[in-house]
Amino acid sequence: MFTTVAPSIYQAPRCFVTYGTMGHVDTKQKPHKGKPWAAIKSLDFIHKVDLIMPMEVYKAVHEKIIKTRQPPQYAKVTMTLGDILEGEFFIEHIKNGNILMLSEGRTTTGTPFTLREGILSMYLDKETYERAGLVGKPYGAKGGRGLKPRWLVSFDLRSPAMSRGKRGFDRLVYACKNVFNQPTTWLFCNVGESISSSDPLQKHSPTKFISSPEISPDLVALQGHLDISAEILGSSDRSGFEEAATECYEWLSLIRLGSPRVQPRDNIDPYLSRYQVPGEEVAEVTICKLSWQGLMSSSWLHELLIQTIVACPSGAWFSLAATCFSRSVPGSADEVAILRPPAAEGKYLMWETKNTE
Numbered sequence: 181m182f183t184t185v186a187p188s189i190y191q192a193p194r195c196f197v198t199y200g201t202m203g204h205v206d207t208k209q210k211p212h213k214g215k216p217w218a219a220i221k222s223l224d225f226i227h228k229v230d231l232i233m234p235m236e237v238y239k240a241v242h243e244k245i246i247k248t249r250q251p252p253q254y255a256k257v258t259m260t261l262g263d264i265l266e267g268e269f270f271i272e273h274i275k276n277g278n279i280l281m282l283s284e285g286r287t288t289t290g291t292p293f294t295l296r297e298g299i300l301s302m303y304l305d306k307e308t309y310e311r312a313g314l315v316g317k318p319y320g321a322k323g324g325r326g327l328k329p330r331w332l333v334s335f336d337l338r339s340p341a342m343s344r345g346k347r348g349f350d351r352l353v354y355a356c357k358n359v360f361n362q363p364t365t366w367l368f369c370n371v372g373e374s375i376s377s378s379d380p381l382q383k384h385s386p387t388k389f390i391s392s393p394e395i396s397p398d399l400v401a402l403q404g405h406l407d408i409s410a411e412i413l414g415s416s417d418r419s420g421f422e423e424a425a426t427e428c429y430e431w432l433s434l435i436r437l438g439s440p441r442v443q444p445r446d447n448i449d450p451y452l453s454r455y456q457v458p459g460e461e462v463a464e465v466t467i468c469k470l471s472w473q474g475l476m477s478s479s480w481l482h483e484l485l486i487q488t489i490v491a492c493p494s495g496a497w498f499s500l501a502a503t504c505f506s507r508s509v510p511g512s513a514d515e516v517a518i519l520r521p522p523a524a525e526g527k528y529l530m531w532e533t534k535n536t537e
Contacts, residue, residue, distance in 0.1 A: 193512050193535040197425045199408055202520075202528045205489050210482075216530045219516050220485060220502075224296050225282045225367075226476040227505045227513070230436045230469060231488065233498040235398060238468040244491040245484070246393060246470070254369040254475040255386035261293060261364065262356035264300075265337075265349075269380040273370070274298055274337045280369040280477055287319070287330070287508045291360070294507075298338035302360075304331045312355040371477040391474035399467050401435060401442040404459025406497055407521035408529065427458040428519060429531050432499050435469065475505075485518070497522040508535065 198215055211217050233241060264270065264281070273279045278297070285292035287303040294301045302316075309316060309331040316333035335342060335352060342349045368381060406428055412420040434442045434455075441448065441455045444464050481502050492498050501517035515533040 193514075193533050196532045196534070197422070197429075198528075198530045198532070199413070199421070199425075200528060200530075201526050202489075203526060205486055207486060207490060210486055212482075216485075216516070216518050216528060217482065219530060219532050220482050221478050223478045223481065223502055223504055223514060223516060225280060225294070225505045225507075226478065226481060226502050227473065228503045229472045229476060229481060229484070230501045231471075231484070231498065232432065232435055232467060232469050232501075233492065234496060235466040235468050237492050237496045237498065238397065240493070241470075241488065241491050245487050246395075249484075249487070251393065252369070252391045252472065252474060252476045252480050253388065254367060254391065255381065255388045257366050257368050257381060257384050257386035258363050259366055259384050260356065260362065261360040262353065263384065264295070265353060265356060267380065269383075270337075272380055278371040280367075280371060280475060282367045282475065282505060282507075284365045286506075292507065293360075293364070295337075298336055300335045300337050302333045304333060305329075306331065308359065309333070312359045314351060314355055367475045369475045369477055371479055389474055391472045391476065394471045394473075396438070396469040396471070399435070399438075399469060400444060401465060401467060402444055402457040402462050403465045403467075404431065404457045404462050406431075406519060407524060407527075425529060425531070428529060429517065430455075431457065432501070432517065432519065435467065435499075436501060438469075476502075489520070492520075494525045495523045506535075 200215060202216065203211070205211065212221065231241075264274070274295075279295065281293070281295035283293040285303075289305075290303075291305070291308055292303050302314075303319060304312065304316070306329050312333070314333045316331045319330040319332035335348070342352075344350070368386065370379070404427070408421060408424050411417075412424060431442065440446050441453060442457060481500075485500055488498060488500060497520055499517065499519045502515065504514040506513040512535045513533075514535050515531075517531045517533075519529040521527055521529060
């Protein structure tokens with residue numbers, strides 16, 4: 181007899197690949213529309229960022245970015261949901277400010293909350309949803325929901341209707357006092373600003389963190405052709421394009437992981453791994469990897485990409501990848517990776533991994 185697999189309402193992530201022209205980047209009129217900029221701005225709660233480049237390019241990046249740019253900051257704090265809707269915190273950070281807040285828990289279980297660009301999202305099970313008495317919508321893929329249906333309730337807290345005396349806001353406050361009244365651990369990021377001593381957050385005794393870059397210099401690796409060949413692009417060879425893009429992404433991922441599979445003298449047993457650096461012309465290179473980890477905003481990543489483009493010489497390659505927090509199935513998260521190929525100024529190759537819940 182075959183074993184029965186429990187039905188799932190969650191779908192596997194998908195990866196979309198784009199090869200295009202980025203155009204000239206003007207630091208005075210920073211681009212926001214079109215790819216890859218729109219893909220960067222679509223990321224919500226960024227957990228890790230990796231910047232990879234040849235070692236000879238690192239000096240310029242270090243002088244123009246690392247030395248002059250303040251690293252991102254975030255905090256860990258314990259608050260109830262009702263604390264967010266009260267007093268100076270609500271006025272300064274939500275009505276007038278721009279913050280990111282991510283609570284503990286996963287969207288598949290428990291009662292996690294997120295706050296981004298003034299939008300409060302609550303992921304609830306059926307019992308909690310009915311107790312709260314709020315209006316939401318079914319959450320998850322359409323079709324069979326198994327035995328545990330989920331609901332998503334959202335509020336635009338920047339809306340004029342979200343104020344004391346308004347029916348919708350008062351219902352939310354009532355639910356916070358009677359249902360969502362347990363203290364919750366949050367990650368907090370004040371987008372574009374550091375956490376000052378006069379910040380209303382200080383009332384809740386936050387633990388502050390600075391995401392200083394972890395620098396891994398002088399990494400020796402075998403490097404193949406980091407680009408899509410002109411023959412593939414000219415012939416519109418879809419399968420060839422997918423294969424070449426996958427090979428580039430796989431190599432960059434191994435660099436990000438610090439895998440010995442890309443090292444020149446790797447002697448792994450072929451029974452365990454048969455990976456070989458793709459390409460007919462493979463060269464030994466020295467590269468550098470910079471990594472940031474914590475809670476970062478898409479605007480910080482957007483600025484980092486612009487500064488990297490400006491700092492790197494026109495013929496040099498680099499790769500910038502950002503991974504968001506996994507909020508549903510462990511190991512499944514949204515990600516954007518961008519490669520500027522060598523000797524291909526203005527061109528880029530981008531991979532967008534989207535976790536469709």
